[in-house]
Amino acid sequence: MTTRKRLPPRRQQILDFIQTFIAENGIPPTVRDVQRACEISSTSVVDYNLKVLKRDGYLNRRPDTARGIELLDETGQPVSNAPRVQIIGAIAAGQPIPVFSTEGAASSEEFDTIEVPPELPRRHGKLFGLTVNGTSMIDALIDDGDVVIVKPGMEAVNGEMVVAWLRDEEEATLKKFYLEGDQVRLQPANSQMNPIYSSADNVEVRGKVVTVIRKFA
Amino acid sequence: MTTRKRLPPRRQQILDFIQTFIAENGIPPTVRDVQRACEISSTSVVDYNLKVLKRDGYLNRRPDTARGIELLDETGQPVSNAPRVQIIGAIAAGQPIPVFSTEGAASSEEFDTIEVPPELPRRHGKLFGLTVNGTSMIDALIDDGDVVIVKPGMEAVNGEMVVAWLRDEEEATLKKFYLEGDQVRLQPANSQMNPIYSSADNVEVRGKVVTVIRKFA
């Protein structure tokens, strides 16, 4: 396995561009796409750098075929274009819930991410992930270590599973949300457990749970 | 929205080929790729059919760019190349577990499928899905309607979550598997529940659970 260290700026720039191009267009760029984007004066320079990147295991090239660049990950596997969701924090009883900054995508380098089926962002837009610490969400059928995928938002429709913060109890929780008059019923996903009732202004909804991802060994 | 009815054989053939080509190669085919594969005598015929397919909403074409075909789904969204796993049956207590035919991919038309992150097939190979009926798997933190993704196989290593069939009890279940001497301990994922002990030859392992997929409204 070739080493994967810091690259010369030109090469890093090329690699970054290829990545974003694929993310934006779904197909790899041509040599001349790279040339224009990186303001390189000749295609031969691009070709040269692509050859080096291929030698060092960053990508594959299908010879003589248009858009024949194929990005590889650290293990040499073809990289997928599946969307990744940022894991912006943890959720546990007694721990505050991170605020979702709907705007600033920030530098995606700072956060862990998790691969999700493309269907999710297509249907729900911008999403965030939260890791679950401890077994306090077990009544929502969510285990320690699970990742919940959340669509940020303050409102909830009755019956939706939400990320809620109980002010008085200082507790984060995942429950189905039912507004009943001026109080809120928070119903566990586990039918064997009993609901919690709380006054409406004690409940802060932070987002809706879209799905949960659990990894087994 | 244009209607999406049965297509003339030529057009269907072209559409099918584009689909499989993308699945196999990760990039869309060229017009001449289509021509060769479908044994069409002229690129103009391909172009003509692609134009019609575009008009009818089956795909997009980036003009003047190589491999500019982009498949669309029923809603007009670009189709993802995320892998799909077949849901070959259901799992519930008291219901036999379908046998996974590791070979015959069969005609993928017959089964429901579910989109999964590409990472899963990359790491585990061929996978199957089972829908969970009823709440009998609740001690495994799996709800009614969840889909468990299973890697088929008869063996299990201690600690793995498996799809098991208990012969005497005539019960299907999802549990962590521990072989202890000549008996098997089946440990629920829910730490508040107690394990089941059974003789080793009463337990039929059908596969390992790789992940669980739960959809919220």
Added chain:
DNA sequence: TTGGCGTCAGAACACAAGTTCGGAGGATGC
């Protein structure tokens, strides 16, 4: 200095590939 090495520039080559055009059957309806 000299030579090797990595990198880049400019140009050209050769083929790949999207597009267009004129024409031709075949089905359908008037």
Added chain:
DNA sequence: GCATCCTCCGAACTTGTGTTCTGACGCCAA
């Protein structure tokens, strides 16, 4: 028959695109 539409064919045109060649510049060590 005649017109019209859908589909196909063969060929050509134009541009896209991977590849290669020659030369040059800077860096570093012998």
